[in-house]
Amino acid sequence: MADWLQSKIVRLGESSSVEEKKAILSDVKIKLxxxxxxxxxxxxxxxxxxQLFTQLTxxxxxLVDQVCDILKTLFGILEPGEVYLRYSAEISQLIIHPTAVVRSLVLHEILCIVSNPQKLPLLLRDVNLLVAIINRIGDENLMVAKCAMCIMKEIGKNPNGLQILYTGELLRSFAKLLAKNDTIGFRIYEVIVDVAKSSKEGLEASVQSGFLNSLFDxxxxxxxxxxxxxxxxxxxxxxxxxGLSYLEQQEVVRKLVQKIAQANENPLSNLLIPGLMKFFGNVARYWPNEIFSKYPVVVSALFEVIESGDQTILGVALDTLGHVSVCAEGKYAMQALGDAMPCALKKIDKIIQRMPTALRIRGxxxxxxxxxxxxxxxxxxxLSLTKSWFDSMCDDPLGMIVALCRQPFADIRQAGLEVMVVLASQVWGQEYMSSYPGLVEFLLDRNIESFKECKEVKYEVVKQLIEAEHDIFDANTMQRFRDFVNQGPHYVEINTEVAIEGL
Structure with missing residues (x-):
């Protein structure tokens, strides 16, 4: 087989016909x-x-795409680093090839090497290749640039790689790209931050490089x-x-809080507020008490945006509130704010019922x-807290959710059913659902669900209800729930009619 392939490759080099070359490559690909x-x-x-590399010219x-497909197959079988050891000079040339698919092929091979800690030292001695990879971060092809970024991120996560990442020619190459334009600059910053968050040593090295301060600017x-x-x-x-500790030491967090406080003074602040909300929302998800106690203005701004109903930034504010409240610690931090959360939930009720569809689903x-x-x-x-929040939404919050679950639109219906899953997982929610007229029949009626996603979410609701406290639903209903779950989400009832002669 190797002889057959070698003869085909030799013929590939001898032929002057592009069409014949394509035919040969098709034969090789099928055979492989x-x-x-x-x-x-x-x-x-x-x-x-x-002999294949020469065809890439x-x-x-x-034809180039065909050669790359074959090379990708052959590269993928070998151990990481084997191709580099045999063809290091060729790899260095192909990384600057004028065709993006070739550059991408080579970079993916290098990514396999750096992702293997045992093989990474092979590359760390090749400064010229590392510089060439850094330069590809500025590539006009985004896929090529992203692959180069991934390689440098992996190198930065390795202690040996970190030692050389911000030194000599590599450091100068990063600096040159930073100065090129904002788009490429932020690709570099993404690499720097990824390295900084990967370890304490990574953060220290990234600080020493000076690039983080440049990002702060x-x-x-x-x-x-x-x-x-x-x-x-x-x-x-x-x-x-x-990372958060360093940002606080450098007063970056305090400056961001100031931007929120002064938002009304800048007519363009609506563009920045979503980013600020995301920043504090993500951070508060992990450290809610610290953020809320240190920076109360952030919390005030969050509730102000929700109360204002400004549709340009309302979605992000809702996401932030959901993010912060997802864990128990976050819920208690929100509870400590007094009436803020019940008031926000009343607003969410109005959003869910009256706003444009995208915001209703987000709500x-x-x-x-x-x-x-x-x-x-x-x-x-x-459970007492979540019950009180649900009750605070409106006079009949469960009725409102049930009405949404009956809507003929798949997206709203599914989002409503996902709230129902949450209610069905808590004792007070199970009690509410057991006494709501017609709800059990609605959940068990397969004939009214035509949307696949809705069938699957409704199935999850019933799965939760199987675990309800014993005295909430009667034994017959519990058996119906179990039968429903045992049949699966996509079970179809078949009604058979028997015709009797003479009737």
Whole structure:
């Protein structure tokens, strides 16, 4: 088999006809597809890849794509680093190939090497190749750039890689790209922040490089969009304890709080507020008490946005509230704010019923997060809290949710049923559902559900109700719930009619 392939590759080099070359490559691809891994591995080790590499100079894009497909198959069989060890000079050239698919092929091979800690040292000695990879972060093809970013992130997560990442020619290459334009600059910042959040040593090295301070400076730019991009990247750093601590030490968090406090003074603040909400919402999800106690203005701003009903930023505010309230600690932190949460829930009720569809669904999705409690965390205190929040929404909150679950629109119906799953998982919700007229029949009626997603969520509701306290539903209803679940979400009832002769 190896001889057959070698002869085909030789013929590939001899032929001057593009069409013949394409035919040869098609034969090779089909043949490789029919081999097992051991046979393909044997071929990969015996074939001279240089004869395939030379075909990558063709101006015919289809032919180049075919060669890349074959190389990808052969590369994938070998151990990470084998191709690099045999063809390091060729790899260095192909990484700057004019065709993006070739650059991508080589970078993916390098990514396999750096993702393997035992193989990574192979590359760390090749400074020229590392510089070439960094330069690809500025590639005009986004997929190529992202692959190069992934490689540098992996190198930065490794202690040995971290030692050389911000030194000499590599450091200068990062700096040059940062100065090129904002788009490429933020790709570099994404790599820097990823390294910084990966370990304490990564944070220290990233601080020493000076690049983090440069990112902080973007927050003071006159360009609001630049600030928004910087916020998005910094949010990732703030989700680590050391990262948040460093941001506080550098007074970055205090400055962001000031931006929220002064939002009304800047006519463009509506562009920045969603980013600020995301930042504090993500951070408060992990450290709600610290954020709320240190920065009360953030909480006030969150509730003000929800109360205002400003549709341009309302969605992000709802997401932030849902994010913060998803864990028990966050719920208690919100409870400590007094009437703020019940007032917000009254507003969410209005959003769910009256706003445009996208916001209604967002309101329902976040209501599910606000009311949801993991089984392991359920106790009298937190169940009493979620019940009081649900009751505060309107006069008949369950009736409102049931009405949404009966809507003929799949997206609203599904979002309403997802709230029902949350209610069905808590004792007070089970009690409400057991006494609501016609609700059990609605949940068990398969004929009224035509949407696949809704069938599956309704199934989850009934699954939760199987675990209800024994005295909430009668024995007959509990058996019907069990039968429904045993039949699965997509069970179809078949009614058979028997015709009797003479009638």
């Amino acid at each position: 597809g029919n081999l097992n891994n051991r046979e393909t591995e044997q071929i990969s080790r015996n074939v001279d890849f240089n 063709s101006s015919d894009r289809e 973007s927050l003071e730019s006159e360009d609001i969009l630049l600030q928004v991009n910087a916020l998005e990247i910094l949010t990732q750093l703030a989700l680590t304890e050391e 329902l999705n976040n209501l599910a997060l606000i009311l949801g409690v993991q089984k392991a965390e359920q106790d009298n205190r937190i």
